[in-house]
Amino acid sequence: MTELTLVQAVNRGLHEAMRQDPEVLVLGEDVGVNGGVFRATEGLYKEFGADRVIDTPLSETGIIGAAIGMALYGLKPIAEIQFLDFIYPAFDQIVSELAKFRYRSGGQYPCHVVVRAPYGGGVKGGLYHSQSTEAYFAHTAGLKVAIPSTPADAKGLLLTAVHDPDPVIFLEPKRIYRAVTGEVPDGDHRVPFGQARLVREGNDVTLFAYGAMVGPAAEAAEALAAEGISAEVLDLRTLVPLDERAILASVEKTGRAVIVHEAARTCGFGAELSAVLAEKAFYSLRAPVARVTGYDTPFPYALEQAYLPNGETIAHAARTTVRAG
Amino acid sequence: MTELTLVQAVNRGLHEAMRQDPEVLVLGEDVGVNGGVFRATEGLYKEFGADRVIDTPLSETGIIGAAIGMALYGLKPIAEIQFLDFIYPAFDQIVSELAKFRYRSGGQYPCHVVVRAPYGGGVKGGLYHSQSTEAYFAHTAGLKVAIPSTPADAKGLLLTAVHDPDPVIFLEPKRIYRAVTGEVPDGDHRVPFGQARLVREGNDVTLFAYGAMVGPAAEAAEALAAEGISAEVLDLRTLVPLDERAILASVEKTGRAVIVHEAARTCGFGAELSAVLAEKAFYSLRAPVARVTGYDTPFPYALEQAYLPNGETIAHAARTTVRAG
C-alpha cells in the first residue's frame, strides 16, 4: 500500500501495466518526453523508451486510428487524449471503428484499446477543458466506460481496462487528480468492472454519483446526517457495464434516488439511470427521482461554480426528495 | 395542398426556403449536379446555380466548418450530410463549434445553420447506413433536434429550422422517405418547434415515438384497440426543444408510458423521456415505464428486422405495461 494522489495512481497503473506486458504501449500528445500535461505518464518514456511511449503529432484522428491498427495487429495500446474535450476529431474512429470492429468482423478483429482522457470541470478551464460527455460513449454500443473516483480505483480500474480485450473509455476526473489522496495497493491491483462502490450506507435516500461528484455527494450525505436524513452514497465506477444489481438493491432499500453528474442534464447518464429505476425499481420508489446535474448550457468560465453540482445543491435535492414521499 | 412523399416534401421545403431568402444556400456531397443520393436536393442546382447549391469535396469536416463560417458571415447555409452515419468526421465542428459559438462569444456570433441528414434503419444498410444517434445531439447543449414523421411535418419543420437563428440538426427518417405520402400545404408552411403531434388519442397507455417509429407505434395502437386497450400515440417531432407539457398531460391521463426508438437503449433519448416522467409525472404513473428500442449492439445487416422495434414488439410492451398496474 502506498499513499498516492489520483494522478499518481494512474501513473503507477501505467507503469505496472507496461511492466506486466511488453505488448502494452502508450501513445498521445506530450506523453513521452514531457511526461503528459498532467504528469500522468511521467517516467514512462525513461523506463520504456520511444518505442513504447510514443509522442504523436497533433492529431486525435491519427492517435485513435493508429491505436486501432496496432490493436488489430496484436498490441495493446493505451491512447491518451489530452483533454476529453479534444476527443471529437477522433470521434469517427471511436464510434465507427473502435466500437464496431469486433462486431462487424464477426469476432475476427477485436480492438484491445484503452482510451484515457482527463475530463470534467472545476479547474477554471472554460468551455474546452471542462466537459463531461461520458454519455456519448455510454450510448455507443461496443464501448465500456470506466470512471474512478479514488486513487485505488484509478489504478485498479485502469489495470482492469488494460487487460480487457475490448475497448474501454477511461475517464479521469482531473479536478481531483491531486485533490484526493488515498492508499493504493502495490502491484497488480485490479478492480472489476460492473461493481459499484458503496461509499456510505444509508436508509432514506440513495445518492448516485461517479468521478469528481462522489466527493460532493459524500459531503451532502454528511450534512444530511446532521439533519437526521440517512443517505446512502453509491459510486458507479463503470457506466458500461452498469451494476444494476447494486443500484436496484439500494433503491429497494431507500425508496428514493438522487442522481448526480457534472454533464448537462438532457440525455446525460442520469437519464439512463432514472430510466432503469423507472423500469425495474418502480414499485420501490416512494418519490420522484431527482437529477442534480450540470445545466443544458455549454460549460462556462467565470460561472463554473454556479454550473457545477455541489454538496449543498445535492443535499437540497435529497431533502426535497425525502420530503416528497 | 399537394400529395407528396416525405422526401419530396423535404425537396419542396428546400425550394421554398431558397426562393424566400437569397441568403439560404445548400452544400454537401452530391447535392448539386446529382440532386442528392436520395434526390432530396433534386432541381435545386438547376434553379439556383452552383453559387447556392454547392457540391463539396468528400469532407464532412469541411462541409460543417465551411457552413459555420458562412453563417458567421451572415448567410444561412443548409448542410447535407449524406447519411447520419457519416457525420462523425465533423463531430468536432458540430459539438465544439456549431453548438457553442453563440454562447462562447457572448451572443456576438450566432450560427444560423441547418444540418440535414437521412438517418435510421430498415433499408438494409448495415452498420453504416442505418444508425439513429439523435441522443448525441440532444445531449449537446446549443443544438436543436427536429425529426419529422410525415411529409407535411418534413416541410413544415424544415422551414422552421431554416428560419431558426440557431443551429438545428434535422434528421430525416430515410426508411419512410418514399414509404409514406400525405398532403403537404403549399408555400410557406411552418410547424413550430416544441409541439408534439397527437397521432391518436387514447386512455390506457401513451406510446411515445418519433421519425420512422411513429408508424409502428400507430400500428401497435390499432392492434391494441382490437384487444380493448386504448393507446394514445404522441409524435415528439422535436427532441430539443421538448414538448414536456404535452408529454406530461398525456401520462397524467393514461398513467402509463411506452417509449419507442430505433436507437440503442442505453442512454438513448428514451432514457431522457423516462427521466422526465420520473421527475414530473411520478404520481400519475401506474406502471413501470417501458422502453422499446434498438438493442445495445451495433446495427446489424442480416438481422436488421430483429434489431428494430415493430408494431408487435411495441404492442407487447404496451400490453405488459397495462397489465402491470
Added chain:
Amino acid sequence: MTGAIADPSGPTVESTEVADLTPERLRDAYRWMVLSRTVDERCLSLQRQGRIGFYAPLAGQEAAQVGTALALKPEDWIFPAYREVAVALVRGTPLGRVFDQMIGNAFDTSKGRQMPNHFAWRDQHYVSASSPIGTQITQAVGAAMAAQRRRDGIVTVTFFGDGATSSNDFHAGLNLAGVFQTPTVFVCQNNQWAISLPREQQTRSATLAEKGSAYGIPGVVVDGNNLRAVYTAVSEARRRAVSGGGPTLIEALVYRFGPHSTSDDPRRYRTDQQVAAAKERDPIALLRAELIESGDWDAARDAQLLERLRAEVATAFEASEAAPPVDPASLFDDVFLTPTPRLEEERREFAEREPMGGPRP
C-alpha cells in the same frame, strides 16, 4: 507511363520494371482480372434480381487491384475500402465466401453483420472493411507501427479512392506514416469519381500522388490500367518499405466503368461518351492483347476461360444462396468478448419475443 516517382525532394524519375513478371504470372494475373469482372457482372445482375441487397462494382480497376495484390506477400496486411473484391479474391478468399458475405448467411466470416462488399478474413490479413470513407488509412499506419515494433518484415497496404484523399484519415495517416517512416503502401485508386464529384472538383492539386510531399512521402503516379505498371510500382514500394525506406503513396489512374453502386445512376452526372472513351483502355483488354501479341494466350483459351469462370461463379453463388441464414440469437454476440449484463438481458428479452409471434428475420 509505367511508374513515375514524384520524389518530394527532387524531380520525377522513371522507375525501372521488375523482372519477375513471367508469362506464367501474367496469365495468372489475367485470370484473376477476368474472374473479378465475372463476379462483378454477376453481382450487378443478382442485385437487379433482388438476390443480393447491394453491390459496388470494380470494373475498370482490375489491374490496379490484382497488380497490387500480386506484388504482396501473404504475411502483408491489407486495409481495404469497399471496392476491393479482386484483392480479396487474389488473397485467396474462396468464391463461395465472397458470396456468403454478399448474402450475409451463416457461413459468412463476418456473420452477416455487414453490407455486401465489406469483407473481412483474418487468416489472409484482410481487415474488415467499413463504409466511412478513409478510416482504414490511419489503421494501416498503426498496424505498420506495430509491425515495426515487432520487427516483422511486412508491409501494410491500404486502398482508398480519389475522394478519400479529402478525408481526415488520409491527412492523419500519411502524416503519421511520414513521421514514423512506417512500412506502408498507400494505394489510391483514382477512378476519377467520388460518386458524382469528378476528380478535378475533389482537389486542386495537379496529381493526387504529389500530396505525399506534404508528408515527406514519395508519390508515384501509375497507369492503373496497366498491370505491369501497377505491379512494378507496388513491388518497388514494398521493397523500399521493408528495407526501412518508409512509406509510398501510389496513385493508380483508372476509371470507374460502372455506377458508383447499385444505388447510383451515373447518367445524372456523366455522359455515355465519357465512359466509352475510358473503356478504350480497359485493363483486361489491354492485358489480353499483350498476352496474345506475345503468343502467351489465344482467343480459344480466352473463351474457354470465360466459360469456366462463369460456371464457377454461378455454382458458387447458388451454394451460398442455399446456405442457412445466420442464427437470430447471434445478434448479441461479438459486441464484447463477454456480454455485459445489459446485453444478456436484451438477449433474453429477444428470445421471449418468439412465442408472441413477433417477426423472426
Added chain:
Amino acid sequence: MTGAIADPSGPTVESTEVADLTPERLRDAYRWMVLSRTVDERCLSLQRQGRIGFYAPLAGQEAAQVGTALALKPEDWIFPAYREVAVALVRGTPLGRVFDQMIGNAFDTSKGRQMPNHFAWRDQHYVSASSPIGTQITQAVGAAMAAQRRRDGIVTVTFFGDGATSSNDFHAGLNLAGVFQTPTVFVCQNNQWAISLPREQQTRSATLAEKGSAYGIPGVVVDGNNLRAVYTAVSEARRRAVSGGGPTLIEALVYRFGPHSTSDDPRRYRTDQQVAAAKERDPIALLRAELIESGDWDAARDAQLLERLRAEVATAFEASEAAPPVDPASLFDDVFLTPTPRLEEERREFAEREPMGGPRP
C-alpha cells in the same frame, strides 16, 4: 529571407518588397509589438499572482502577428487561434477590453464565457477563438466562400500554429480553399513547438508552406521575426486574393520564447540554450535596431515608450479588475436566441438555489 514563394507548379521565387512601409508605419508597428510584449509580461506575472487564471504568451511572435494585422483592411475577417493577442490589439481592441476578457468580468464582450486569450469582437471582425486546435481554419474558408458570393472584396485570414497543420481542419480547409479559390490567407505561425513536440516530429515535410501544393495553393515561407517580410508576404497574398487569385499559405518562421502557457514547464523538453539562441533574433530587437539605424528612433524615445506602455497596461488592468463580475443569471443566456422551456426551468431552479445558501459564484 523576405518571402520566398514556393509555387506548387514551379521553383521558389523571391518576392519583391512592398513600398508602403514608411518610417511612420514602421514606428507604429514597433509600438504595437512593444505593447504586445508588455501585455504579455504583465499577464504572465498576473497569472503567477493569481489575478488571472491562465495565459498563453506570444513573445517571439510579435512581428508575425503585427505584420499580418497591419497588412489587412478593417473589413477583412480574422479567424484566430488563442495566441493572437497582438492581432486583437492592432485591430483596435482597447487594452481594457483585453483585460476584461482575461478576467471574464461584466464588461467582457464574451460575457465571461471563455478562458483568457479566447477573445471575440464582432465589430472588428475578430471571430471568437476556441481551444480545439484548427477548427477556425475551415470556418475562415466558409466565410470567404460567403464573401465571394456577396462579392465583397475582403479576405479572411486565419492564424494557427505548426501543430495545427496536423489537424483535420487544416486538411479540409486548405482543400476547400483550393477547390473554390477562396480569398483566404492562411497564416501558420511556426513557432517550432506544439507544447513539447518539436516541429521536426510534427511532420516530415521540409517546410510547412509546401503543404499548400497538396491543395494547389501557393506556399510562402517568411522570416517571421522580420516585420517587413511578414507585412510584404501578407500584402501580396491579400492582393492576390482580392483580385481573384485565390488563397495563400504563409509559414512565418518564429520561435516561442516563453512556455506554451502558464500551465507548462518548457524545461522538461527544451534547454535554456536553445531558447537563448532563438532570442538572438528577437523580432522586437531586430526592428528596434533597424529603426535606430535609419535614424527613425532612439534609445531615449524607446525608454519613454516602454514606460508609458507599462503605465497604460497597469492602469487598464486595474480598471478591469475593479469591474463588476458577470451576473450569475446570465449563465442561461445565449445558448439560443430564445431559451427553450428546459433552459427556462433550469434558470428558475438556479434562482431558487440562492435562499438555501448554496454557493454563489
